Amino acid sequence: MSSPEVATATSPTEPTAVPATPAAAEVAPRKEKNRGLWSDAWYELRRKPLFVISAILITIFVLMAAFPQLFSSVDPTVQDLHKSLEKPDFGAWFKFGEQGQFGYNVLGQDIYARVIYGARASIVVGVFAVLGNMLLGGFFGIVSGYLGGWTDTLLARFGDIFLGLPFVLGALVILSTFASVQSDPSAFRITSLVILTFIVLGWPSFARIMRASVLSTKQLDYVHAAQALGARPGRIVFRHVLPNAMAPMVVVGTITLGAYIGAEATLSFLGVGLRPPVVSWGIMIGESRNFMEPAPYIMAFPAAFLVVAVLSFVMLGDAVRDALDPKLR
């Protein structure tokens, strides 16, 4: 882990600085010496328009997922075949309680309502899959980093097996095994299955990050000191290892969340991920495929929401990484 203190202390004035007089490197005085990694990053982030925009967008998506009623009063599953393929009603935009803002699909369902309700599937899958990854991967990472030796080797090889599966292909096998068409899974079951699939395939990456953090933290002098003073492993993990591992975990977690939303949509589009009655952007885009010519808006609106959602998380992760890793500035 690089902290900004370390990085800025390497002075640019003497590229071949000799370690004999380290204080000579003090060319750039730090304005506020004791600002920590996180508050430093926060200070940096608030000034970044990309961060602010993506943070606002993510807040909106989370609200949408938690309280879709705030955005639309229409039931997304109600079908009205009279309205099949009706065009978007732009006059209804910005008027709450209206419907048909984004038009209707072939079954006469309100696309606007479906797009709003679709946020839930994406956010739920993304958030729970990433949390699961962090917990499972984090746990195994700590175990292998802390114990080392055979446990470490064994866990690493075990993780390699899952990393050896390309993501979409692995998900295809797992999902088509556990959710074949006859089983007709409930919304809860299929959603949790997708989440579990993502965790099974994703945990080794998070374990690697955690393991690396544990190893580098173990080398620190004050951790040696704590160990010598008889601190228990649990305390060392919570006091020293976890805080150190948080930064990379958060960055990778955020970017992965965006990637998972995209992956969920791809799998749902293919027909092996989420499926009706769940409302999902991926399913909506899949359904639109045969109506591109007469009704491109059936695809356009869910696709736009999907892209903006993925982009927000990727952008946020990117901005946070840049803020936490001053080397790349």
Next chain:
Amino acid sequence: MGRYALRRLLQAIPVFIGTTFLIWFLVWGLPGDPFAGRCGEKKCPEAYVTYMTEKFNLDEPLPVQYLMYLKNLITGNFGQTFNGTEIGELLAQAFPISMKLALVAVVAEALIGITAGVLTGLRRGSFIDNLVLVSTLVLIAVPIFVIGLVARYALGLSSVSPDAPFVELIIPGIILASGSMAYITRLTRVNLVENRRADYVRTAVAKGLTPSRVTGVHLLRNSMIPVVTWLGLDLGALMGGAIVTEGIFNIRGIGGLLFGAINRRESGVVVSIVAILVLVYLVVNLLVDLLYGVLDPRIRYE
């Protein structure tokens, strides 16, 4: 180099066994009827069940089953679809088309990605740099199936002809490569920026070499090492993307085969093909690992 190659090979064996075991277990090893829901909406035909039972030794104890499965996989016996076509035959027909598409995609991502990465890496902070950075973000964020559908609609493209000539594969290939292209751009840029201030680059300048040689030989050669490694890992994403791209453009490659099988809900065919693709992925990654050793002597003599 020999020792490095040997070590890599030995390391690959447990991964290979583990991954194939995992797939075999999911497909055939789970308790319950392995044929439930494998053949689309209907029940599997009797002939198919008997054939597969015999072919994959489903009457034998599980460990024997796995070993026979491995043997079949390695010797190219992939089984049949439920209406009696050899999967191996289907693959043989589809393979050349997928290779063509993959070639277009890899050339596109390497060519465009590295060029953009070098341009932005050398002009850090410029307008071009920021423009390319934002575009890569967008490319990374937009799932391939969205790009494919939009491109198909916006450019008014029709399906690719059955024999898939190169010209018709250019646009699908670029779409397939779009995400990876963005990653390569970013990776190249970051490495270039990092290595630009490296001591050995300074040495190259001090040797009085021309700027183009300093950048083109000393800087680029070092910056390309992670990019090449990444190309190998990215093959997995390319395979996933190929299912979508070939599906959308009706390309009759392996991805198109999978896309069709998924749509017809023939999970038996899906898992058989996926198993083979995973094998290819593992082999290619092993090769890339070895190539890594060639490119970076420090690794080789570790």
Next chain:
Amino acid sequence: MTDIKVNTAPVLGTDGKAGQHLLEVENLHVEFRTRDGVAKVINGVSYHVDAGETLAVLGESGSGKSVTAQTIMGILDTPPGFVTGGAIRFRGKDLLTMPKDERRLVRGEGISMVFQDALSALNPVFTVGFQIAELFRKRRGMSRADGRKRAIELLDQVKIPAAATRINDYPHQFSGGMRQRVMIAMSLALDPEILIADEPTTALDVTVQAQIMDLLAEIRRERNMGMILITHDLGVVADVADRIAVMYAGRIVEQADVHSLYAKPCHPYTMALLDSLPRLDLKGQELNTIKGLPPNLLRIPSGCAFHPRCRMARDICSAERPALIQLGDRASACHFAEELVGRE
């Protein structure tokens, strides 16, 4: 073939006419523009070197000795580094105003450089043979085979055993000392007239340091080159250098031939440096260290930059910056230089 003209030539470049010496740095100013402000790294440095002599540039890290060398070589990182004034004349021509291509040809052929850390200065992914032969191929238009032959000869000259086979090895396969020899061989490839050695032994074990210094001295003598030896280690300097320039906070504070400087340092900073050397005859006593920290280049102290750490400091030292004044064949930038030179 020793041709040392220590005491005959005027010590300072400032009072000499342009083009008088092989290499002249004149009133050089360099600053680093960082996010935290402008650091004045070099503030009017002048020195010169002729064929056959060794000038040692001595100073702590941050004194600007390496930046001066980088500016001479034209490998200053810009940004953040900017040359804001002065001239660097090689054979009478100013390198700073020369067209880029012409200046490129001076590198390696006119002036070449040995870097401190050969492990990072050599390209890790090419064999040492390739990296040396590259000079012959690209700068002399030789074929691959000829370049290789010449590279082996060079490795032989710097006393690398089994040069013909080692030429196919990569930098990380050499020991630290051998690697520095490779670096030296590379810097000699185009027969430069001036060799800049930037802390050539700092990264090495003590036992190897002497061997590398001997090698450099021997090569300098054989080829009658001019050499600029940059170091923070007074011990290294004594045997090899003809003249010494001591730098502090981007200025030369004292300049003299090596014997006079050791016998009677005439600047408090040099005196303190000499005092801080461990001495065998004073075993058991505490080492003298220089109090305080090297100056922050963003806020260089007023007057004499050394005054906050100086034992002799008076009021005038913080008020007025002492000029580098000529005292016979030596020079010192101290308000009390004349008293110091006159002392017994």
